[in-house]
Amino acid sequence: MMLSPFELSFQEHVLKGDCYPDSCDTLVMHGAGQSSRARFVKLRQALFSRGVSSAAFDFMGHGETGGQLSESSLAHREAQALAVIKTINMKSTRLIGSSMSAYTAIKLTALIEVQQLVLLVPGIYTPAARNVRFGPVFSNIIRVENSWYDSDAFDTLQQFKGDIVIVAAEQDQVIPLPLVERLYAAASQAQSRVLSIIPNASHLNLFPTQQDFEQTLDVICGGKEG
Incomplete structure (x- = not known):
């Protein structure tokens, strides 16, 4: 089935996506760096x-959205994602966040009802x-050893009551x-939780x-972990 493209005006930019x-x-x-939604075509199909x-x-x-990374931040990414969710009027809510967007997804659970x-x-x-x-200041902050240890993501997850699937790479x-x-x-309060560490996988x-790939799909779609 063909994807339907959409555009969303967000502040002075136009977010581009498809559904x-x-x-x-x-x-x-998607995550940071050179990533984009194109990276997840196979998964979505x-x-x-x-x-x-x-x-x-x-x-x-x-x-396709373009713009400068220096105009954005973690908090800004949360706002972008929330604007998209409201615009496309998602019927129910499953969030899949990769790498940097895992943090975005976790933070969104405090703002909207997330089932998975x-x-x-x-x-x-x-x-x-x-x-x-x-930019450089952001990079310097997160490159401090164990800078993640005091993350607010942990407190947010303690309140999450839906289903959670965490997929990690053995050689990340x-x-x-x-x-x-x-x-x-x-x-610990999740309705169900799965941690899958994939052998020989990298970031x-x-x-x-x-x-x-198939076993991860099984877990996401409600099957048993392989």
Whole structure:
């Protein structure tokens, strides 16, 4: 099925994205760096084949949306995502956040009702970085060893009552395993929780095999972890 493109005026920019027509129930959010929604075409197509209709957009400074990263921040990304959710009128809410957007997804659970939270190679951040524009100052803050340890993401997750799926990479050189384990522990009030650590996977190659990919889809769509 063809995707329907959408545009959303946001402050002085135009956020560009697309969604499957009819009932959209999932928002997929990409990470930082050179990432964009294009990175998740395969995942979204596979989810759609299992009955999960999704939307995705390019954050400011990325993909078709363009603009300068230096005009955005973690707090700004939250506002962008919330604006998209309201605009496309999602029927129910599943959030899939990858890397930096895992933090965005977690923060959104305090603002809207989220039924399922899916965090892929999740990055989280100290509150000191939340309102700092992306650039050298932001990078210096988050590069301090264990800067994530006082993240407000943990307190937010302690209040989450939906289903949570955390997918980590065994050989992730960006996201340390103690961070992932602490996220899982923080989600103690979740209706259900799954932590899947994919063998031989890395931060940029989360699914080394098709079996890894299919098993993750099973977990997201309510199946058993492989």
